[in-house]
Amino acid sequence: MSRKKTIKDYENLAATRNHEVISVSNKETPSQGDITLLCKTCNKEFTTTTISYQNARKTGCPHCKATSASLYWTGRARTKTPEQAKKNAEIKEHINKTRKEKGKAFANIKNKEDLKEKLTNDLYLPNGEKNAYNDFILKRLNDPVTGKMMEKHHIIPLHAGGPDEKWNLISLTPEDHIEAHNLRYLVYNETGDKNTIKFRNKTPNVTDQISKAKALGNETRRAQGTGIYEPGMSSKAGKIGGSVKSVEKDLKQSTKMTSGVYDALYNGSRWKHTKTNTEIVIPPNTIVKMPQLVEKLIEALPPCEEKTRLAGAKLTTATSALARVIKGKNEGGRSSYFGWSICKE
Template identity: 50%
Template sequence: MSIKKTIQFYADLADGRGHELVSVSNTETPSQGTVTIFCKNCNNKFTTSAVSYQNARKTGCPNCKAKAVQEFWTGKSRTKSPEETAKQAVIIKHKQKLRKEKSLAYANLQGPEDLKQKLLSEPNPYNDFIVTHLDKPVVGKLTEGSTPLTLKGLEADEVGPLLGKAKLEKHHIIPLHAGGPDVPWNLIYLTPEDHIKAHELRALVYNEPGDRYAVRLRGNGTNLSERRLEANRLGDQTRFEQGTGIYAPGASAKGGRIGGAVKSHLKDLKHASKMTDVVSSALYEGSRWKHQKTGVVVTIKPQTVFTLPQLVDKLIEALPSCPDKDLLSQAQTTTITCNLARVIKKQRTSAYGWTLL
């Protein structure tokens, strides 16, 4: 729960920035209104939203910011010279050419099975390391288009280190700088420590600059997870104290709306895992539906529909203009899906004119 921001809070905040709080538009809930501030540095008044002023990275004064930007760019060009632009274009073109030439070595790889077979057929410390992690649950199996996330068969003390104590990072098995394809099946998720180790092993085996740069950039990988967690904790504490991020007014509601709007295959699989076996099997393995009044028959092919709302969309799309189509389009999704689920479980013979063949 976020801390309620009072008028005194904004007065203290302004004082600490060399400002003076003149007024607030919403005296009951200041954080939901605007604040008028007098800046003692530039002797100007400005009005902005309370949240914007609260979240400002520096002082929040637009006049001081504009002056600082102007001073920074004095005597400097904001655009690259024609010579610099031409030089950069040549470098980019050269890199693209090299990457394309290197990618020819992997043109025969068409999927995860081909990639794994290549790793097994060319044993070395790096390939052996990757193959070992490909077979681990959760780690290495989170990318879309690959094996879906599953925690079945894992004890609680096994899940914790994988998801709670370590932030997983993406790693291209065949790096892009080496001509590897930028596709989901060429990705694996590793802990920060394993990610560094992967680049170290690859640098030893292939001696490519890209891997050496990656190791040098990351530096000492010891206790990376612990340091990352500590940074996250401090950041969360700051957000809580300032009422920003997830603690900002209305952030939870906004996040919920965004989460519901974003679609993904992994999310579909997660929803499917919560269904009863009968409904999940009917969707995953395919089914045939017939509309009694119009005679329309819809065949759902295996592995094309994973959730009941997706099934509803298919049924609506197949129907010509009729009362049942209007009803399906206007009724609440939860009501429709519950009724269709009852048809699948044979608790009723039909719903909205649709029967399961």
């Protein structure tokens, strides 16, 4: 059991931060109260909880923190760099293109009656269960609910390729709007619906529903030949996984990479293993994430101790270490990791 902290402990901590303790609200148990201090750096008083002050990453003075932030941004641009702006534009373009492709499935729907027919035809799932979302929407279309506060809901969501047309809209109460996305998430297991529910701050207990949601979504994808059942998908490590890249996610990750790591992944690189004299060339645009590089380096090695150790290393540790190898020892990185070094022409 750790020793109970006293006022003296907080006075000593304050002294190291150039602060002076003025008062403590809970003298019996200081760690459970508030503390008021004088910052001798900015000559201002501030009050915070003792726990917050104790765990502060720097001095804990909000005035000094605000001043430091202001000085940091003085003369600095807060806008995106041209590279980041370009990548964000690529992400947006890809999302719009994906939605347009998905929207082709609904090109034959021209009005509300066509939509009702579509919902009715898809009223039952491949496993024989009723499509709870379609059933809910059909009931609201046939027997509209009125109220003072109504919200517009896209019956076929925009994220699923639905158009922003009058025939694709329905007026729902706020409660029904949340329920609609909840039911659709249960049936189709799409992230867009889940995020909408979270945004409304009324997230259902997904933990209790996840098994049913996955089962229903799995049946739907199996019948439609999409997702993990799309031709060209592969199985690995006992789990069904997709070979189709999440382009949006990859592009977002690339904006956070250092220029060296970005070049090594997207523009290609050559690696050499010292002990086994193994070399591997990573062609441009074949891998886009550091975990993929780790996998390539493991596969390239013949059976040896370092291959076993690399395969058993924690993935975050391996990716971080290889990023430092790419950076180079002269730049504050490292020269190699488990024998692998990058060949810089």
